[in-house]
Amino acid sequence: MQTKIVLHADELSRLPELFGNLANLVKYQTQHPTDQITVTVVLNGDAIMAYLMPSVTEKIATYLQAKMTIEFHACNNSLSSHGIAATQLPTGVIVVPAGVLDLALLQDHGFRYIKP
Known part of the structure; x- marks a missing residue:
């Protein structure tokens, strides 16, 4: 199985769910090493501030x-x-020019959009 997922947050309050989803995907990948999961996390809006949090x-x-x-x-x-x-x-x-364009391009490349 090959799956491509984009996790998106534009509000800081959504980050616990986003990182929970990411943890679950990593756990699944560990338990199913023959599956191929690719994940891109896109932060924009106020969620961008998370990148400054230790x-x-x-x-x-x-x-x-x-x-x-x-x-x-x-x-x-x-x-x-x-x-x-x-x-x-x-x-x-990775800095992208525009988060909304990045989301559209990722979906054009087969990524499934998830916004926790």
Whole structure:
């Protein structure tokens, strides 16, 4: 089985559910190593502030070491509107020009959209 998923949050209050979903996907992948799961996390809007939180930075570092493909994307428009420089982001976070366009392109490439 090959599955591509995009997890999206634009509100900080949705992050516990988002990271819960991500933890469940990593657990599943660990239990089913022949399945191929690819996950991209897209944060925009006020959720972009999460990339500055030490607890989120630690989670990202851990997830990037998981035995599955996980990417973290940050909307450049949201970074700009919140006064965040790309250099402030955790290692491994990819800046995309526009979060909404990124979501559309990922879906065009077969990613299933999930917004916890």
